[in-house]
Structures are given as structure tokens and as C-alpha cells.
Amino acid sequence: MTSMPKPPSLPPVNPTAEGVLPSGIGELIGYGTDRPGLIPLWVGEGDRPTPDFIGEAAARALRDGQTFYTRMLGIPELREAIAAYIARLYGGAAEPDRIFVTVGGMQAFDIALKIAAVPGDEVVVPTPTWPNFFGAIEASGAHRVMVPMSFSPASGWALDIERLAAAVTARTRVLVVNSPANPTGWTATHADLRALLAIARRHDLWIIADEIYGRFSFDPAHAALGRAPSIRDVWEPEDRDRVLFVQTFSKNWAMTGWRIGWLEGPAQLGRIVDGLILYGTSGIATFLQHAAVVAVRDGEPLVQAQIAQAREGRRILAEGLGRLPGVELPPPAGAFYAFPRIPGEPDARHLAMRLVDEANVGVAPGTAFGPGGQSFLRLCFARSAGDLHEAVRRLAPVLAAGR
Amino acid sequence: MTSMPKPPSLPPVNPTAEGVLPSGIGELIGYGTDRPGLIPLWVGEGDRPTPDFIGEAAARALRDGQTFYTRMLGIPELREAIAAYIARLYGGAAEPDRIFVTVGGMQAFDIALKIAAVPGDEVVVPTPTWPNFFGAIEASGAHRVMVPMSFSPASGWALDIERLAAAVTARTRVLVVNSPANPTGWTATHADLRALLAIARRHDLWIIADEIYGRFSFDPAHAALGRAPSIRDVWEPEDRDRVLFVQTFSKNWAMTGWRIGWLEGPAQLGRIVDGLILYGTSGIATFLQHAAVVAVRDGEPLVQAQIAQAREGRRILAEGLGRLPGVELPPPAGAFYAFPRIPGEPDARHLAMRLVDEANVGVAPGTAFGPGGQSFLRLCFARSAGDLHEAVRRLAPVLAAGR
Numbered sequence: 013m014t015s016m017p018k019p020p021s022l023p024p025v026n027p028t029a030e031g032v033l034p035s036g037i038g039e040l041i042g043y044g045t046d047r048p049g050l051i052p053l054w055v056g057e058g059d060r061p062t063p064d065f066i067g068e069a070a071a072r073a074l075r076d077g078q079t080f081y082t083r084m085l086g087i088p089e090l091r092e093a094i095a096a097y098i099a100r101l102y103g104g105a106a107e108p109d110r111i112f113v114t115v116g117g118m119q120a121f122d123i124a125l126k127i128a129a130v131p132g133d134e135v136v137v138p139t140p141t142w143p144n145f146f147g148a149i150e151a152s153g154a155h156r157v158m159v160p161m162s163f164s165p166a167s168g169w170a171l172d173i174e175r176l177a178a179a180v181t182a183r184t185r186v187l188v189v190n191s192p193a194n195p196t197g198w199t200a201t202h203a204d205l206r207a208l209l210a211i212a213r214r215h216d217l218w219i220i221a222d223e224i225y226g227r228f229s230f231d232p233a234h235a236a237l238g239r240a241p242s243i244r245d246v247w248e249p250e251d252r253d254r255v256l257f258v259q260t261f262s263k264n265w266a267m268t269g270w271r272i273g274w275l276e277g278p279a280q281l282g283r284i285v286d287g288l289i290l291y292g293t294s295g296i297a298t299f300l301q302h303a304a305v306v307a308v309r310d311g312e313p314l315v316q317a318q319i320a321q322a323r324e325g326r327r328i329l330a331e332g333l334g335r336l337p338g339v340e341l342p343p344p345a346g347a348f349y350a351f352p353r354i355p356g357e358p359d360a361r362h363l364a365m366r367l368v369d370e371a372n373v374g375v376a377p378g379t380a381f382g383p384g385g386q387s388f389l390r391l392c393f394a395r396s397a398g399d400l401h402e403a404v405r406r407l408a409p410v411l412a413a414g415r
Numbered sequence: 416m417t418s419m420p421k422p423p424s425l426p427p428v429n430p431t432a433e434g435v436l437p438s439g440i441g442e443l444i445g446y447g448t449d450r451p452g453l454i455p456l457w458v459g460e461g462d463r464p465t466p467d468f469i470g471e472a473a474a475r476a477l478r479d480g481q482t483f484y485t486r487m488l489g490i491p492e493l494r495e496a497i498a499a500y501i502a503r504l505y506g507g508a509a510e511p512d513r514i515f516v517t518v519g520g521m522q523a524f525d526i527a528l529k530i531a532a533v534p535g536d537e538v539v540v541p542t543p544t545w546p547n548f549f550g551a552i553e554a555s556g557a558h559r560v561m562v563p564m565s566f567s568p569a570s571g572w573a574l575d576i577e578r579l580a581a582a583v584t585a586r587t588r589v590l591v592v593n594s595p596a597n598p599t600g601w602t603a604t605h606a607d608l609r610a611l612l613a614i615a616r617r618h619d620l621w622i623i624a625d626e627i628y629g630r631f632s633f634d635p636a637h638a639a640l641g642r643a644p645s646i647r648d649v650w651e652p653e654d655r656d657r658v659l660f661v662q663t664f665s666k667n668w669a670m671t672g673w674r675i676g677w678l679e680g681p682a683q684l685g686r687i688v689d690g691l692i693l694y695g696t697s698g699i700a701t702f703l704q705h706a707a708v709v710a711v712r713d714g715e716p717l718v719q720a721q722i723a724q725a726r727e728g729r730r731i732l733a734e735g736l737g738r739l740p741g742v743e744l745p746p747p748a749g750a751f752y753a754f755p756r757i758p759g760e761p762d763a764r765h766l767a768m769r770l771v772d773e774a775n776v777g778v779a780p781g782t783a784f785g786p787g788g789q790s791f792l793r794l795c796f797a798r799s800a801g802d803l804h805e806a807v808r809r810l811a812p813v814l815a816a817g818r
Contacts (some may be wrong), residue, residue, distance in 0.1 A: 019683075021653070021656045022656050022657065022683070022684075023531070023588070023615075023619050023620060023621045023657050024588070024619070025530055025531075025687070026529060026530055026531065027533070027534050028529075029529050029530045029687050029690075029691060030687060032686075032687055032690030032691060032694070033690065033694075034690070035693060036684075038693070048703065055484055057483060057484055058812050061480030061481075061482045061483070062477070062480075062482040064478070067474075067477040067482070067510060070473075070477060071470075071473075071474035071477060071478075072473075074465070074470040074473060074474060075467070075470065075474075077464030077465075078464075079464045079465040079470070079669070079670065079671070079672045079673065079674045080460060080464070080671055081458055081460055081671050081672055082672055115518060115695075115696040115697075116696060116697055118693075118694065118695065118696055118697040119696050122694065122695050122696075126429060126431075126432050126554075127428055127429055127432045128426070128428075128429065129429060130431070131431050131534055131556065144693065144694055144697075147690065147693060147694035148694040151529075151557075151690070151691060151694045151695070153534065185426070185427070209640070212426075216426050216427070217426060218426045222446060250424075253424045253425050253499070254425065254426050266482070267482065268483055268484050269481070269482045269483045269484055269698075269700050269701055269702070270482065270700050271696060271697060271698065271700055273697065278424075280425070281425075281428075283435075284428070284432050284433060284435055285436075287435030287436065287437070287438075287550065287554070288432060288435060288554060290438060290441070290521075290547065290550060291435070291436075291525065291547055291550035291551040291554045291790070292521065292522065292525050292551070292695070293518040293519060293525075293674060293696060294518075294519055294521045294553070294674060295520055295672075295674065296671050297673050297674055297676065297703070298672055299672070300700070316431070340460065371696055391548075405493065408814060409783070411719075
């Protein structure tokens with residue numbers, strides 16, 4: 013991090029804060045927001061407001077006066093309900109002591125970093141990836157080490173394990189493993205996950221595992237389990253304590269704006285996480301946590317509806333955009349983004365702005381996601397079929413003309 | 416920060432996180448929680464749940480589907496409503512661009528620190544003080560420099576400006592100014608505030624100003640203004656950009672559990688604060704922010720009721736405890752805590768535990784608040800008169816016997 017010029021009239025500003033990374037997605041939203049009729053596919057959220065059965069639980073707890081300070085790691089009912097959900101989905105016993113409730117997956121990631129890395133340490137992240145990983149890593153004073161994945165129009169994205177292993181140095185403390193991945197949809201195989209664990213074991217690294225799109229896996233082989241392969245499926249007992257899972261209510265339960273998620277890791281970290289939450293944000297409103305209990309306990313039909321909608325959205329974009337000349341779009345294996353390459357386009361940022369102006373569709377430029385994403389666009393398909401058909405109709409002529 | 420022993424089986428843990436400070440208040444709560452009938456005066460919150468007119472606004476916004484991702488710095492309506500409140504209370508124009516909505520005052524303080532201090536820097540804090548200042552400073556990698564205030568049974572607490580000035584070194588970047596103060600009730604005069612500004616100007620320091628108890632001032636001279644003296648009353652134009660105010664909805668509007676507050680500072684910091692919020696917590700639920708708009712816009716009668724309750728609570732504790740032999744309790748000038756000294760008591764922590772066991776009253780031990788607090792207890796009086804009378808009745812024999 014280089015020191016930036018000091019703004020006039022202020023005392024010295026911490027160069028790490030001064031250098032906080034801009035968001036390439038936020039730039040586009042700033043450019044296109046408030047355009048009448050724009051179809052916003054630029055962020056990772058659907059068009060479904062949180063269902064009433066969840067909202068009513070919050071309203072009920074509010075009326076009951078659940079408005080006081082609460083426990084830093086989450087109310088016991090919520091930690092238990094999350095642990096039970098994990099046990100249902102992945103097998104094994106419910107372990108509420110491993111669950112720490114956070115302000116969304118973002119705070120979970122930030123706390124995981126604070127535990128695992130000291131300023132100056134290196135955090136290895138395959139790219140293209142969610143830009144907030146970069147932002148949080150650099151804001152913590154650590155440094156991102158970006159390992160580009162490879163793309164083939166025929167077979168999609170692949171992670172080169174050798175290349176990743178070669179990026180590990182003496183300063184590396186963390187591997188970030190995001191599968192199914194935002195924005196690429198790349199979904200790790202069990203072999204990939206075993207190889208990543210082996211690297212972590214060899215170098216005594218933490219793994220921050222982001223499996224938040226785990227329910228959104230389109231490989232028919234995963235349908236019976238109802239989820240993508242997880243690092244839990246392949247870890248050895250001695251691996252367990254080096255994995256910190258970040259999770260969120262945002263995607264599965266249509267609760268993006270609520271800012272509730274969780275960190276899952278060794279129970280012995282509870283004291284540290286408690287302190288970091290106390291001195292960072294001091295917990296989550298009890299009345300919101302009661303609603304989260306209802307979501308995770310009773311929300312499986314909602315999750316299934318979300319998955320079905322994403323499956324249909326994926327089909328619409330993959331067919332609608334994939335057949336356009338000059339667009340390469342192998343259907344993504346997981347998550348809920350189409351990430352087409354526009355090989356003739358050297359500047360996805362400029363193209364995304366043109367799509368706002370000429371198609372009235374908001375997409376995220378691949379440039380926002382780090383090395384390897386420059387010629388790509390990201391479009392969220394967790395939305396109504398009507399919107400997605402209309403988006404394809406509007407995008408097609410501009411993308412065709414842009415060749 | 417010294418490196419702590421590594422917990423067994425984990426990869427290396429960041430020593431700053433490993434050394435996160437325990438909360439001396441939390442320890443007592445852990446000791447006494449779930450005791451039937453215990454009167455909890457240990458934390459800074461009242462016994463009044465958030466009033467319905469605020470809760471209903473949140474429920475309404477929830478039903479309206481205000482559940483999506485939102486702006487990092489707060490919705491414009493809330494930034495405007497807060498700015499209008501500040502203008503009403505302190506004079507001047509409303510400046511919404513200076514208002515950044517945060518997850519309670521705690522995140523506001525954490526972000527202020529991230530802007531102002533680099534790991535290794537020093538932050539000067541008069542003590543006894545709110546222990547979360549210490550926790551956040553050390554968790555950020557900076558170091559607290561504690562400057563004990565002086566106590567007189569006749570006249571209460573005083574800040575020795577020379578002593579504070581002498582604590583400033585070449586590594587000092589921040590002065591924390593909390594007035595009215597938690598736990599002492601100390602309330603800065605305009606002369607104090609001018610002197611603090613002069614020190615900050617001389618050394619080019621940031622001031623983090625915590626005036627969250629500003630409405631709770633019991634000096635009749637402040638009654639006409641409806642607030643304690645503020646650093647705003649005395650700053651010169653060139654001082655303005657070095658002051659970062661942390662604020663909260665918790666106390667004035669009975670919203671402790673909601674976790675909504677704000678940071679107020681130079682508008683040019685907006686880009687940095689936006690990034691730090693994005694990569695830390697990603698904002699506050701829109702439906703909660705709409706309720707906060709209602710609170711700050713329509714909540715003045717509530718604030719007045721809160722102040723009246725605290726005034727009566729102060730009288731009950733000051734009279735009820737102040738007359739006990741072996742208890743020194745000059746009535747606090749501001750905030751809503753009684754902070755009696757028990758001169759015969761070398762270990763307030765032990766005494767606080769005894770008060771749980773023998774009086775079934777929860778108090779915070781002065782040991783939690785840093786140098787100068789060792790023989791004191793903190794009792795929150797923002798509660799119903801009935802509870803406080805009963806607390807006095809229970810505490811009196813134990814405190815008398817303890818001499």
C-alpha cells in the first residue's frame with residue numbers, strides 16, 4: 013500500500029484507509045442508478061422481497077420488546093437453528109458452539125481475516141472473484157495474491173492447483189476458497205478440495221471457505237444431495253480446525269438487506285470472535301435474529317423456490333446470450349451468475365456503461381473481479397423469467413453491434 | 416501487544432486478535448446472568464423497550480419489501496433527518512454529507528480509528544472510561560494511552576489538561592473526548608473543550624468526540640439548551656475537519672439493541688467511509704433505517720421522557736447510596752450512571768460479584784474502566800424508579816457491612 017496524498021485540511025489519514033479499494037460494481041451502479049426502467053443484473057440479489065413469514069417474525073419480536081442489547085455471538089436459538097441446518101445438509105452432529113452470528117457474510121469474512129492474518133501477510137485468492145474479498149483483505153492491511161483461473165469457451169473455468177501452490181510464499185497465511193464461485197460459477201470437485209486442503213496443511217495455512225452458493229449447483233450429480241461438493245466432504249480430522257466458513261442469510265432466504273450471516277469455525281475461537289464483534293459492531297438486533305431462526309428452520313420451500321428460479325434464469329441467459337455471435341457463455345456450474353466473455357471487447361467497464369446507456373440493463377464489468385475477468389460481463393440470473401427475457405431482448409442488438 | 420501461546424491445532428492466530436481485551440463488564444454479566452429477580456444496572460441501557468411508533472415504522476417498511484441491499488453510508492432520508500436533528504440541537508445548517516450511518520456508535524468509533532490511526536500509533540483516552548474504547552483501539556493494532564482523571568468526593572471528577580498534554584508523544588494520532596462521560600458523568604466545560612482543541616491543533620491530532628450522552632446533562636445552566644456543552648460550541652473553522660463525532664440511536668431513543676448509530680465528520684471522508692463499511696458490514700437494513708428516521712424526526716417527546724426518567728433515577732441513587740457510610744457519591748453532572756467510590760474496597764471486581772450474590776443487583780466494577788476506577792462501582796440509573804428504590808434497599812446493607 014503506497015501512501016496517498018493527504019486531503020487538504022485533515023490530520024494525517026491512515027494510508028490503508030485512504031487506499032481503500034473502489035468497487036468496480038459500485039462504479040457502474042453509480043453510473044446507471046435511477047435510470048427509469050433499467051433492469052439491474054449487476055448485484056447478487058434477486059427481485060423477491062423477503063417473504064412475509066420471515067418479516068412477520070421480526071415484527072412479532074419487535075412488538076414483544078426484543079430490543080435490548082444481546083449476546084455478541086448470537087442468541088442461542090439462532091446458533092442452534094443454524095447448526096441444525098448444517099447437520100441436515102452436510103451430515104454429522106449439530107455443533108452450535110462452532111457458529112458465530114455476524115453482520116452478513118461480509119463481517120464473517122472480515123473477522124476471519126482478523127484472526128488469520130497480520131498486516132503485511134498474504135492472502136491467496138483465485139480470480140476472477142468477488143471484489144469484496146480484495147477490498148476486505150487490503151483494508152485489513154494484508155495483501156491479496158491473485159491467481160488467475162483458466163477459461164475455455166467449451167468447458168468453462170478451471171483452477172490450476174499447481175499455479176495456486178506456486179503462489180504460496182513464506183508470508184502466505186490464508187487461502188480463500190469460493191465454490192460455487194462468484195462470478196464464474198466454477199464449482200470445485202472433491203479432488204480440487206482435497207488438493208487445496210493438502211496445500212493448506214503443508215504450509216499451515218487457514219482456509220476461508222465461502223460456500224454461500226452451495227445450494228445453487230446445476231450439476232445433476234449434485235441434485236440428490238441438494239448442494240455442491242463441500243470441503244466438509246473431504247477433510248481429514250486434522251484439517252477441520254484450519255477451515256473458517258463464511259455464510260449468509262442473503263442468498264438462500266432472500267434476505268440480502270438484513271445483514272445477517274455467520275462464521276463457522278473452531279469453538280475455541282469463540283472468545284476471540286466475541287471480542288472482535290463486541291469492539292466492532294456489538295451484535296445483531298435480537299428481533300432480527302428471531303426472524304433468522306424462522307428462515308433457517310422453516311425456509312426450505314423458499315430455498316427450493318429460489319433454486320428453481322435460478323435454474324430457469326440460468327437457462328434463459330445461457331440460451332439467450334450464448335447463441336449470440338461474439339459471446340462465449342458456457343453454462344455456469346453453480347452460483348447464480350452468467351459470466352459471458354465478449355472476446356472482441358478489450359474494456360468490459362466501458363461496455364458495461366454502454367449497456368446501461370444503450371440497452372438499459374445494468375451488468376457488472378469483468379474488470380471488477382480481478383485478473384482474468386477483463387473481457388467478461390457478470391449478469392445475475394436470480395430474477396424473474398420476464399425480466400431476464402427482456403434483458404436478453406435488449407442486450408442482443410448492442411452486443412451484436414459491438415463486434 | 417505480546418504474542419500469546421498458540422491454541423493447540425490451529426494455524427497461527429494473529430496476536431492482535433488473540434490478545435483481544437476481555438470486557439470487565441461482560442465478566443460480571445456472565446457471572447450473574449439468569450439469576451432470578453436480579454436488577455441489572457451493569458449495562459448502559461434502560462428498561463423501556465423501543466416504543467411502538469418506532470417499531471411499527473420498521474414493520475411497515477418490512478411489509479413494503481424494503482429488504483434489499485442499500486447504500487453504504489445510509490439512505491438519504493436518514494442522513495437528512497440526522498443532519499436536521501443536529502442543526503436543531505446545535506444550530507447551523509443541516510449537512511447530510513457529513514453524516515455516515517453505522518452499526519451503532521461502536522462501528523462509528525471503529526471506523527474513526529481506522530481513518531485516524533495506523534497500527535502502533537497511540538490514542539490518548541482520559542480514564543476511567545468506557546472499556547470498549549480500549550478494546551477497539553487495541554483490536555485495531557493501535558495502543559491506548561490512559562490519562563487518569565482526578566476525583567474529589569466533594570466536587571467529583573476533573574480532567575487535568577496539563578497531564579493530558581504531557582501524554583502526547585510523536586506517535587499520538589488521536590484524542591478521545593467523551594463528554595458527558597461514561598462512567599464518571601464528568602461533563603467538559605467550554606474551557607476544557609477549547610484546551611483539548613488547542614492540544615489537537617498543536618500536534619495535528621484527530622479528536623474522536625463521543626457526545627452520545629449530550630442530552631443527559633443535569634446542570635441547570637444547560638437546561639435551556641437541552642444539552643451539555645459541545646465541542647461544536649467552541650471550535651474555530653480550522654478545527655472542524657479534525658473532529659470525528661461518534662453517535663448512536665441507542666440511548667436517546669431507547670434503541671440499544673438495534674445497532675444503529677452514525678459517524679459525523681468531513682464530507683470528503685465519504686469515499687473512505689463508504690469503502691470501510693462496504694468491506695466491513697455492507698450497510699444497515701433499509702427497513703431499520705426507515706424506523707430510525709421516525710425516531711430522530713418524531714422522537715423528541717421520547718427523548719424528554721428518557722431524560723426525565725434519568726433525572727429521577729439520578730436523584731434516587733445519589734440520595735439512596737450517597738448517604739451510606741463508606742460510600743462517596745457526588746451527583747454526576749451528566750450521562751446516566753452513578754459511579755460511587757467505596758474507599759474501603761480495594762477490589763471492586765470482587766465487590767461487584769458479592770453484590771450479585773448478596774444483593775441480587777448487577778453493577779459494573781470500576782476495574783473495568785481503566786486507571787482511576789479501581790475502588791468504584793458503576794450503576795445505570797436510566798431505569799424505573801421502582802427498580803432503583805429496590806436496588807438501593809438491597810445494596811445498602813451489603814455496602815454498609817462491607818466497610
